[in-house]
Amino acid sequence: MHAAVVLAHPRADSYAHALAQRAVDGLQAAGHRVDVIDLYADGFRAAMSEAEREAYHGDQPILDPLVQTSADLVRIVDALIFIYPTWWSGLPAILKGWMERVMVPGVGFTFEERTGKVRPGLTNVRHLIGISTYGSPKSIVRVVNDNGRRTIMRALRLSCGFGVRTRWHGLYAIDTSTVGQRAEFAAHIERSMTDLR
Template sequence: MRCLIVLAHPLDKSLNHRFADLAAQTLAAAGHDVARIDLYAEDFDPRLTRAERETHYTETPDHSGIAPHAAALREADMLVLVFPTWWFGLPAILKGWIDRVFAPGIAFDHGTDFGPIVPKLDRLRRMVAITTLGTPWWADRLVMWRPVRRMLKTAVLGSCASQARFSYLPFYAAEKPTAARIDAFEKRVRAALTR
């Protein structure tokens, strides 16, 4: 399989970088072709450009600013997102990547007469979201109802690759990690990626 890992954390020594490295090693060891995009390392601009938005509803949307990212997404059988959850949402750089790359002509086509959009990521079979949260599990699940999970699974994946399976792997209370908790989570990541 072609696996695309998209990492969104500004600090090289973060748990997110560690988990992205683990994902890459696990998938490569299983014989998969692994591509990796580090949004902060490449200084990805999360802002949707005027040209991109102005051509949003035309027959040929302008994807010139994100062409390599669009090609990587189109070619992916598996997409692995590795990111921190901040304020119960995606980091701006990752949200911007989704805004710009999950675009018409790439991830979906507009429906006729502004009806439902038509999924276009037919190749994508799986999305895995690996995220760290400073909050305890109960705040995400019981108070906020897992907004990041719902958005990624229902809005993004459900609209653009409805045939794909989704896995959500949250590492809670990430500001106080113990070696034992990290080891247990890494086993969970390995198991999810080799399923």
């Protein structure tokens, strides 16, 4: 299996980076090929440019080589794994921008020629996984709708087709969690990736 890990955190010493490493370790231990897209380290630009918006419905909607690299990868992987902190009850801006700029027509979805209906573009993806940390407890996260999770598990899921399997891993109330709780969650992530088939 080939997996892409999409990581969105600006600090290399962050817990999100530690979780990404544990996920990669688990995937590799299971014999899977892994590519990591570290959005901040790569210098990914979140904002869609005017030229990109103009090109969006054209024959070549991707103008940036860095965006093209991500698009080429998501078209061939079996698993997409997102690791990020939940900020303001949603995705970090850089990850939302990655989705807007990468999941363009011809990548995230296609249009049926005869009817114009939207069809999934990532039917190669068999596993869609989200891993996030939250400052708030789970009860509060539910009240504010957990928008990042909804974007990945609902909107992006539609781009993968009905056969995709989903998993969500959340560490809630990280601000008041103990070292032991964070260590156990990280170990859980590695085990979960090792079990991925």
